[in-house]
Structures are given as C-alpha cells and as structure tokens.
Amino acid sequence: MNWRVIPLAANDAFMNMAIDEAVTESVAEGSAPTIRFFRWLPSAVSIGYFQGLRDEVDVERCGELGIHIVRRRTGGGAVYHDYDGEITYSIIAPENIIPHGIRESYNVICELIIRSLKHLGIESEFKPINDIITSGKKISGNAQTRRNGILLQHGTILYDLDVRKMFSLLKVGQEKISDKLIQAVEDRVTCVKKLKETSMDELYQALVKGFTEDKDHTFEQLTDTELNRAKELAEEKYSREEWNFMR
C-alpha cells in the first residue's frame, strides 16, 4: 500500500480543517491514505466538536490579536496553535488498514509520534485517552473521528510554549492568570524546544521519518479537486459562525 505524504505547509485555521475534510472525502473515493503536516497562519485556537466556544475561548481577545478560531470535526479540548509553537499532523486512511477500535487506534497512531520524538532523543509514552507525555508532562494532544469508513486523526506536537499567551486566549475557569497557575501548567505541559536544542525543521524531519519509515510513500501535493473542495468547505462551513458558535 502506498501512502501519500503532503509536506509541511501553513494555512489559516479554516483551510486547515477544510483540507482535512476534503482529503477524507477523497480517500473515501479511493485516493491513497494520506499523511499531512501543517502549521497555522495566522496562529489560531481550535476547539473540540462538543465544546461551547464562548465557554472555552476569549473571543474578543482573539479578535484583537488577529487569532482565528475554528471548531474541529473531532472531539477533545481547546488548543492554541501558535505558528512558531507547534507542528500539526493529520492521518487520513480507511479504518480497515488501522484495524483496531477507537481507543486502541489512538495508541497505534500515537506510536508514530513517539517514534518521531525518539529520533530527536526524546523518550515519550502514550497516555490514554489521547495524549503523549514525556517525564509525566504532555507534549502532544490528538483527536480522532471516523466517517464513511475513513479514519481521521489529527494532533499537535508542541515545539515551543508560551503559557501566558495561551491563557490569555483560552478561558481557564475562575482563576486569575497568576504566576502560580502558569507554573502549575508548566509542570504539566512541555515542548520539544525545552527538551532538546532542535529547530522546527529538525522536528519536522523527525516526524516525516517517524510517520513514514515503515510505509511505501510518495510526497505529493493536494489535487486541484481537493483544493477546490477545501476552499468551498472553508468558506461555507469552517469560517461560518453557524458552525463555530454551534455550541
């Protein structure tokens, strides 16, 4: 089986989520299973399908900073995707080539990230339901959905972390953003840059290797059909208030 790998590219939040959906459709129609790597430009907040947008995000603050907000098709939590702070991946494939239930398939796919981090000399492990941790701290969050027999899992690998900025965008309960709270998060979350002197490009190369070393694969771009469909989905769904403020 040949996999298609779409190299690292930066898109806005709406397009990133739209591309995932467009590729899911094309894989359902017989295109090769696909791995894509991407960044978010401008930086953005994504929220899980079931989250209340205003419960989780400081919408006004995001607006002031030009930060896009998008609801994902997948469950899970709110994530701040800093352009300089992370690499996101998606893996889109027929369910039957990752032949496990949802919980186990998280483990199988997260193993690719664990392997990638190992290439950088970082030891990590899968923490159910959907996290990867290193020395007890979260370094990657992941989310999955399935539709028409196609599995989509996307997730982020933290490269750099600005907790104060993240908290100015996400609502963190009643607590004020105190030094103590920042410290508490820094005790629970980490990033590649804190663990190894590594460039973003080195992280990307490690991810490509970790995701593809056991697969026949070719590097390709999105097809025109996928791109056009993604543009349509970005415009008619992911950038719309009806979708983003649905909960």
Added chain:
Amino acid sequence: MHGVATEKVPSGKLLRVKVDYDDIIRHVSITGDFFLHPEEGIEKIESALFGLNANDGEEKITSIIKEVIEENNIELIGVDAEAIARNIKAAMK
C-alpha cells in the same frame, strides 16, 4: 429556568451540561472535551431528553440516554450516560 453543572468525569474528560427547564426539560446542551462517535449522535441524545419531567430521576434519564446510544451505535469516550444524567439533575437543583 436555566441551570449548568460541570464535572471532571472520573478517569474521563470535562463535561458541562446546560439545561433549560420548567416543569419539563425544554433544552439540554451537552458540552465538553470528551469524544463521541459519530459526533452528530450528541444531538440525538440531547433531543431525546426534551420533554422529560423535571422531576424524573437520574436512573430514568440514564436509561433514556442508553437507549439512544444503543439505537444509534454511539460510542462515548471520556464520558458516560451516568455522568450526563448526574449532571442534568445537578443542573436542575
């Protein structure tokens, strides 16, 4: 009336339930960072709760949610029917 209840589900995710009600449940919104497959199943669960008597107990609410889950092959991860029912009752206290 409008009530909200929030719980970090034991070994699961955050669940926040919002309920509009008078004598009966008018609207339930189930939010949080859990997973539910297929995602649209959430609306089926929410609409099945419409019209329930506000005095109905947790067990009855749980069994209605479980019925919808079974009928629609819904899979919940990080949350369960009991937690949703518990929080619906808590939101109406």
